[in-house]
Amino acid sequence: MIASWYAETAWLGGPHVTAGVVLETAGGRITSVTPGVSVPPPGARLLRGVTLPGLVNVHSHAFHRALRGRTHAAQGSFWTWREQMYAVATRLTPDSYHRLATAVYAEMALAGITCVGEFHYLHHQPEGSSYADPNAMGEALMAAAQDAGVRLTLLDACYLAGGIGRPPSETQLRFTDGDAQRWADRAAQLRPTGTVRIGAAIHSVRAVPADQLTTVADWAAEREVPLHMHLSEQEAENIDCLAATGRTPTALLAEAGALGPRSVAVHATHLTDRDIVLLGGSGTGVCMCPTTERDLADGIGPARALVDAGSPLSLGSDSHAVIDLLEEARAVELDERLLTRTRGHWPPADLLRAATSTGAAALGWPEAGRLEAGALADFVTVDLGSVRTAGADTDAAVGAVVFAATAADVRDVVVDGRIVVDGGRHRLVADVPAALTAAVHEVTGRVAA
């Protein structure tokens, strides 16, 4: 195990990168960080480019990767897209989902993602009965993350209804545990590992009846684990919720005790001013997924206003139309520019924090996401010498990483002190594109090559 690393430059949290940084690691932790070292120490592994804390993908539905590029032929909406997504959902088994998720998490590793939050609701057999092991699907995801060399927080999602006051649809039968208590009993059987933690999720106020929200919130609170929820991604959810309860989804979740510093609202696209105050004032995090929010025609959420109100910002690739956390990071700023017609809403370092330390905390890994002694030894090196990044200097490197680099510029990825990606090659999954192709074909009904 390499114990000494020499980063040509490293981002230590400020507005600029630092040249010549020696990182020492042991037992999966960073043990020291020494800046300003002009010559690599003997035996140190050289990291060429800018070394950052590992990127954290706070919101993933791994199986959506199978839809990439396939949903653009016809007109439609979020809801017609969901029909296509459900067609894949019905085909997955624990084995095929393990293969697909391994390939998808390996793609994430190649993109510099060292920790992923999987918002998981495909719990049961297609017709709704439990697998012999009731957590077979969740455990397949846990194994996939291990096989792909990334950390995982399995956000086990309670999903009971097919809309407010509506039973689950046929496809949704495999999502539901029947009621929140049975969800809680099943989820309680999940066991963390060294690189996997367990969290909870309320799929949405569409999928969890108002009188059962507290059961999920209490489960997470008792265990002090993250509680994530889709929130107001589509206006239809707001309209339905107001009609049924007289409250916005945010207000309903607030009343149920589901907001707070361990909670994360995903999307939070269509909010009232009071919703923003409720989320920010309670310290509830927000996870923006801008490439998905573009793809699904959701709209642009009030990220700046939420952060100003007190919500920590994190990022997710969600449907995996794109897997590129740097693209998610810059999209937060760029979409805000489109809304406001002004530039400079987010210093680049703030966007990197969203993609690293804030994301790690949102997934229950507060000891990750920073290059400092005591932090988990998860880091990633971005090439400053590609056609995309060439011309950046130390002065402009943070801006270049956020606004010019892409996932294709990630060279080296270290997770838990171990090299997972080495010069752009995944060490554990030999041929990631082939693994993706085979797994996607398997679940979209095509013959693998």
Next chain:
Amino acid sequence: MIASWYAETAWLGGPHVTAGVVLETAGGRITSVTPGVSVPPPGARLLRGVTLPGLVNVHSHAFHRALRGRTHAAQGSFWTWREQMYAVATRLTPDSYHRLATAVYAEMALAGITCVGEFHYLHHQPEGSSYADPNAMGEALMAAAQDAGVRLTLLDACYLAGGIGRPPSETQLRFTDGDAQRWADRAAQLRPTGTVRIGAAIHSVRAVPADQLTTVADWAAEREVPLHMHLSEQEAENIDCLAATGRTPTALLAEAGALGPRSVAVHATHLTDRDIVLLGGSGTGVCMCPTTERDLADGIGPARALVDAGSPLSLGSDSHAVIDLLEEARAVELDERLLTRTRGHWPPADLLRAATSTGAAALGWPEAGRLEAGALADFVTVDLGSVRTAGADTDAAVGAVVFAATAADVRDVVVDGRIVVDGGRHRLVADVPAALTAAVHEVTGRVAA
């Protein structure tokens, strides 16, 4: 010179790709296209992935590449960004601009761009006097395109004023020829080559007084060459133009005879309904530059409405915050989704047409942009086996190219029947990132590595 090419799949203009396509070329032209060939003919060069017509970048300011990643630290607007851009503009010489543009056009070639429209207004010495050769700067750009192996349309821009009714600023002295007739006389001395054509540009109604617009329009009409113009990128332009003339910029240009099928309005972001009718009804093209329009906080232009009104759509990377025509193509659809909250405004093949044949026509190369006998032998192959595109099938390949592939997935690029990029490597510029780094440092005042 290779005369026979075997494309695993090729996009021949329809909604799907075609498997096993043999292209034959001679004298820089495609001489035959044979689909459905199951085995590569002996001696044919294999093109792995999807082969498309070469991508066409209709709107470029090559020197803006020097700013990539450097303009995001502070708050501001289009206008404060322009100050940073002007600081680079003042430093360029014919030699340094040749070096920078060669590197930038080489980056474009690596991204699959085979033809670029350079909207060029840096005509003179910094204090305003002519170079010994009055077209030294334009000729530097022509040489750069040749050296980088791409076609060029030099859109020589008339730029006379510093705003409506205002003289040029100190920086703008190098842009102006004094009046439109002197612009016309200088531009008339430019000579096309086999891979370079000459067009005209009205920088904007800010920069060309209303009574001189017709001189430029007539110059282009007499020669039957393209006439491009920045149009309503910022609302301030509209406000100033209305105040000074009582007309929108579009109406003013229409009255001056500057609209029509050889004209292209760039950006066209902030339009009235009547503007859209004037542009579409006259067959004026529109060139959208979505990554720049995000970056500069311009807003989202009415691309769909313009095309419905009759305007052909093309695409440009403009400020080169990003050089990726596929990203521009999908951004047109994705930004429309953000505005409308619905999906599917553009079939993927329509977006590929914008990036190929429509763009080529907009630059005065109507014989380019299609894989058919008689067309120019410009084509590009996109990898369908990268982590980004893996899983796409023949059925979904057009969608995958537009919505999942990036510039990093371009493998082979042929211009004028000649291989310019071979397996991701540029054959004429050995080390494109090094060339970019040196050239950017030269014009941003830093010491080259």
